[in-house]
Structures are given as structure tokens and as C-alpha cells.
Amino acid sequence: MANEEDTYSMLFSVLKHPIRRRIIRMLYNKPHAYMEILSALNVETGFLNYHLDSMRELVKKDERGRYSLSIFGEAAVGLISRVEEPTKREGKAIRIMGFRLNLPRILTLAIVALLISNVCSFSSYQSLYRERTNALGEVMIQTRGLLSEANRILNQTLVSGIVNFDAWQVMLRDMALQLRLYAIISELDPDHRQQWMQIRLAVDDVTTLFFQIDQKYETVCERCLNLTKKQISSLSALLEGLAIIEAKAFPRKTVIGTNPEIRVDEEELTEAIKASFDIQARVQTAQVEFGLQRK
Structure with a gap:
């Protein structure tokens, strides 16, 4: 029982980070080389090394240096799917209604969208800085x-x-x-x-x-x-x-x-x-x- 609890604790601890979940999804499709993972995630090598080291129970590396999922990693895929599937089903029920917009309104919305984009970019930078510093x-x-x-x-x-x-x-x-x-x-x-x-x-x-x-x-x-x-x-x-x-x-x-x-x-x-x-x-x-x- 204690070993089972340790396993669940390890899985939840590793999967709480979005980058590690992305790595799990990538390796579920097929094995990847280190540089392929690095290119897909667009992060620094030190940052990737840190996450791969944290995931050593979920991933394995073959003699060619390609990463794939271990038994625990495959179990993690099912856990991710069960957690995210309800959110996806709920998202499908959302519909966006169409409106007729005049030119000034379109320009106003474009400016608002640009401002939101800048705020999101700054927020993303802060998030990346926080994760890297941690x-x-x-x-x-x-x-x-x-x-x-x-x-x-x-x-x-x-x-x-x-x-x-x-x-x-x-x-x-x-x-x-x-x-x-x-x-x-x-x-x-x-x-x-x-x-x-x-x-x-x-x-x-x-x-x-x-x-x-x-x-x-x-x-x-x-x-x-x-x-x-x-x-x-x-x-x-x-x-x-x-x-x-x-x-x-x-x-x-x-x-x-x-x-x-x-x-x-x-x-x-x-x-x-x-x-x-x-x-x-x-x-x-x-x-x-x-x-x-x-x-």
C-alpha cells in the first residue's frame, strides 16, 4: 500500500509541470532524440536537463540516445487523459455567436486584442523567468x-x-x-x-x-x-x-x-x-x- 501511495505521489509531483506533460505526450507518439525534444519545446538545454532529470522514473533512454516512456510514463499518459478529457468535452459545448461589426468597432477590438497580446507575452515571460529561477x-x-x-x-x-x-x-x-x-x-x-x-x-x-x-x-x-x-x-x-x-x-x-x-x-x-x-x-x-x- 505504501509503495502504491509513493507511486501516485511521484506521478502527481512530476506531472504538475506543463512542460513535463508536453514531453510525455511527445514520447507517447514515438521516441525522440534529445535535440528533437529541445527544438519542439524551444527551451534552454539546462532547463530541459532539469525536467528530464525530474522525469527519470517516467522516461528511459535507449542505446541510440532516444527517449521513450517507461511503464510509469505510459501510466502517466492515462492519468493526463483522464484529467484533461472532461475539460475538452466542456470546451466543445462552447459556441461563438457572429456579429456584424462596423469599422470603428473592428479597430477598437484590434487594439484591445493587441494590448491583451502584449500583456500575455509579458505574463509568459514572467512565468518562464519564475520557472527557470526556481x-x-x-x-x-x-x-x-x-x-x-x-x-x-x-x-x-x-x-x-x-x-x-x-x-x-x-x-x-x-x-x-x-x-x-x-x-x-x-x-x-x-x-x-x-x-x-x-x-x-x-x-x-x-x-x-x-x-x-x-x-x-x-x-x-x-x-x-x-x-x-x-x-x-x-x-x-x-x-x-x-x-x-x-x-x-x-x-x-x-x-x-x-x-x-x-x-x-x-x-x-x-x-x-x-x-x-x-x-x-x-x-x-x-x-x-x-x-x-x-x-
């Missing part, structure tokens, strides 16, 4: 949470002086998810795309380092590794940089909802970028200390 805010909150958890595990490692590889598996998972989210952030925040991609590069370097350490020592150290002073020092330097990114890259105030607000502090983001370059340099030092690279 998407950016949600992804930023998720990314900062993952970075915070990874930093917490790394800090525990330094305090104990021991690498617990079970905990590091969780940290590696969180950092891998971050890499995907930084790419989405860079698309949703084009004004700072280069900065976000630089941060992603630094996090990618750290993730690669941690993966190399895990691969080299996990099988020979029975799930734990006692760190040397130099190894602790090199990891401490990386944690310092990651902590700066966590504190400075993400806006202090992130509001999502009806009136979303995200304010990126340019000075603090610059500090985070400097920290990312320091991280990349310190990764090389850590590789030497862990025997992954020659001096």
Missing part, C-alpha cells in the same frame, strides 16, 4: 547539500586520521552527483557559466583523486587506511578549498516559490574561483603524497 534555486540547494556532506566526511577522515572506504564510497557518490548538477547550473545561469564550469573542473579533479586513492588502497588495507602526516596535510588543503566553494559560490539567500530570488555575489564567487584554482594545484601534491604520481 529550477536554478532547487539545483543550487541540492548541489550545496551534496558538497556539504562530502566535506563532512572528509573532515571526519582528517580528525580520525583514517580513511574509512565505506564512508568514502558515499563521498564519491555525492561528488559524482555534484559534477552532473554543476553542468545544469552552468546552463541555467549563463551569466556565470564559465565560473561554474571552472568549479566543476576543480571538483572533478578532487573526485578523480579520491577515486584513485580508493582503487589503490581499498583492496590492500581492509577497508581502512591510516594516513601519514603529509597525506593529512594534503587532504586538509583540499578541504580548505572545498569549504570556501561551499561558503562562497552559492548565494546566501535563495528563495524559491511564487516570487523566487537568487542573488549571486560576484566578489564571493570570485573567491570561490580562486579556491578552485588552488584546489587543482593541491591535487597534484596529494597525488605525490599518496604515491599516485612521481615527484
